[in-house]
Amino acid sequence: MTTGLLLERVTLRHGDGEDETVALDDVSLHVEPGEIVAVVGPSGAGKSSLLAVAGGLTVPDAGRVVVDGVDLAGPERVRARIRRTRIGYVFQSNNLLPALTAVDQVRLPLTFGRIENPRDPVELLAEVGMDHKSGRRPHQLSGGERQRVGVARALVTRPGVLLVDEPTSALDRRRSHEVLALLAQETHEHHMATVVVTHDHDVLRHCDRVFEMIDGRLTEERPAMA
Numbered sequence: 001m002t003t004g005l006l007l008e009r010v011t012l013r014h015g016d017g018e019d020e021t022v023a024l025d026d027v028s029l030h031v032e033p034g035e036i037v038a039v040v041g042p043s044g045a046g047k048s049s050l051l052a053v054a055g056g057l058t059v060p061d062a063g064r065v066v067v068d069g070v071d072l073a074g075p076e077r078v079r080a081r082i083r084r085t086r087i088g089y090v091f092q093s094n095n096l097l098p099a100l101t102a103v104d105q106v107r108l109p110l111t112f113g114r115i116e117n118p119r120d121p122v123e124l125l126a127e128v129g130m131d132h133k134s135g136r137r138p139h140q141l142s143g144g145e146r147q148r149v150g151v152a153r154a155l156v157t158r159p160g161v162l163l164v165d166e167p168t169s170a171l172d173r174r175r176s177h178e179v180l181a182l183l184a185q186e187t188h189e190h191h192m193a194t195v196v197v198t199h200d201h202d203v204l205r206h207c208d209r210v211f212e213m214i215d216g217r218l219t220e221e222r223p224a225m226a
């Protein structure tokens, strides 16, 4: 079984004829459990497309995507189950619901169906340093605190794959490092395969490997820690 996240020769096109864009051009990537990789690249390079395909939200035109040994080319109900149970998503704007307290945001993914062996939402909030604000709603939290709650929510199902889109775009330098350090620590301790898309070169040292995406093609830049 292939563990972690595997993309094998993935191609994704948008539009057709003269309007066609190749968003992902023969992209291959294997992220092992316990490994956090960064993907950097200019606007329009295909980074969001990469996350959409890796997360089973978009089916590519060619190639294979395998999450925790499950090929996402199967029926939509299989993709939906994998999305709900095996993949965690952290978005730029973290999509917290305005009416819910921090602890209820973290509980939310457990309310859509059975999850085997979930993490405890209260303990998880403590682990991301937010236990003292667990009763607060998003408008009562800072950007960095909201991002921490978003990370806790993504982790509560114990995903094998964590997909993170621009986690630091709303944060200052110190908070950016804190959020990336938290993602790296959780990745290593809980053996997730984590992909972080970022424009923020400052935080790359928290990642095990760095890839660059240009015009839909992915190349490994260098080991981030070197």
Ligand SMILES: Nc1ncnc2c1ncn2[C@@H]1O[C@H](COP(=O)(O)OP(=O)(O)OP(=O)(O)O)[C@@H](O)[C@H]1O
Pocket: 014, 015, 021, 022, 023, 041, 042, 043, 044, 045, 046, 047, 048, 049, 050
């Ligand atoms: N639904 C769509 N229909 C047509 N073209 C699209 C669609 N979605 C994305 N594209 C095109 O595919 C290419 C890759 O887009 P993508 O959003 O993946 O880039 P990105 O690297 O995430 O950019 P950014 O850093 O600006 O978010 C771009 O040329 C974009 O215009």
